[in-house]
Amino acid sequence: MKNDYQPPRTNMTSQVILGLLVIGMGLLFLLDNLDILDMHRAFSFWPMVFIVVGTVKLCDTATPGGRLVGGILVGIGVLLTLDRMDIIEFSWRAVWPLALIGLGAVMLVKAARGRRLLAGSSKDGIADDVIDSTAIMGGFERRVTSQAFRGGEITAVMGGCSLDMRGCAIQPLDEAVINVFTFWGGITIKCPPDWTVVLQGTPIMGGFEDKTMAPPDGSKRLVIRGYAIMGGVEVRN
Template identity: 65%
Template sequence: MKTEMPSKNVSRQVILGMLVIGMGLLFLLDNMNIWNFGRALSFWPMAFIVVGVIKLCDTNSSDGVILGGALILVGVLMMLDRLGLVYFSWRTIWPVMLIALGGSVVYRAVAGRRLVGSSAKDAVGSDDVVDVTAILGGFERRINTENFKGGEITAVMGGCELDLRGSSIDGEAVINVFVMWGGITLKCPPDWTIVLHGTPIMGGFTEKTAPPPDNSKRLIVRGHAIIGGVEVRN
């Protein structure tokens, strides 16, 4: 099935490609004894900041903002620790994660939105739009709606499976996905056209669907898979 690629996603892939090329050049200079790359490797916590920025750019939900902000905060604290400005250890990360997760749960409860904990099976709200966050756990649900509009799915060290085979689309729907050390599986009806706009980073996007009879119903899946995977199938 043909996969379309919007200009915004192409620009992101170009940036990621340039980063990979830059890393390759730095390793080459280190192997040629021109520049010591070992010192640069000590700043690996910058990866948390980069991932957090990616999440903030892609999210439209409060959970996504909290997760992106938490990743950036962890990266900044670890960088300050490396520079000797503050003391920070992994023992501090778990309380920060618990505070962020608790804040997300409280916000959802107060706002009356769908509640998704670290391991949830049921949700409250309309099935037309999904807003799912799975952290250190799993989310599994069957969606039945005649006007599915898409939504946002986040899986961090966890998994999410949505069964959409009982749903229908009026024209086009968009799902934004973000996976980090986890996986997302979408089961779609055979009459949906699947369009992947994903960017895998040591991960993958996989489509296992049969060709639909027409292109009247389109599901666009866009986002990032970082050391994780997104699978779309019938």
């Protein structure tokens, strides 16, 4: 089967945003050391982190669920920032109900998308060839047994995702790409021993770890792309 799935490539816009964030933090500390700026006041705008992380997710996703998660993070960051600026009254007590509403919206989007995939799939289970898993403030475990795996997207926000693909297969001389995004969470991927794993992720106060054994040949490649922000991504056999 030809791999016509086109995963989202690492977006230059998201890299620019992260680069500007690091430069901005460095400038803030420099101005504090020069007694030009009081960092205590600067740190009062820490909710901007949610806006930056949400924007990175929006720039690096190709699924409706991913865009919804990015929008939720941006929305929470905007509301908390406006509260810090005394423009509106908003507290963490309101964040949890909004997060639950967002989680329900993600479930509805995935349910609708799942019905469309099921309607368009054949007996060989094409719907499992491309994955789309999301965990928000909770855990998600899934086993995939597709014999023509093509890749997909995994998102973990304040939660964990575990994907068992040891029963999967990639067509010889083919490549599957999984786009990952974790923020205050973790992602674990188990793959067959004959797959070559290539990590192309960007860790930010987090990490990517490859615990797989080297296969006898490189005819089957699994490429892991994306971001681990204050979280971790682990791939093992």
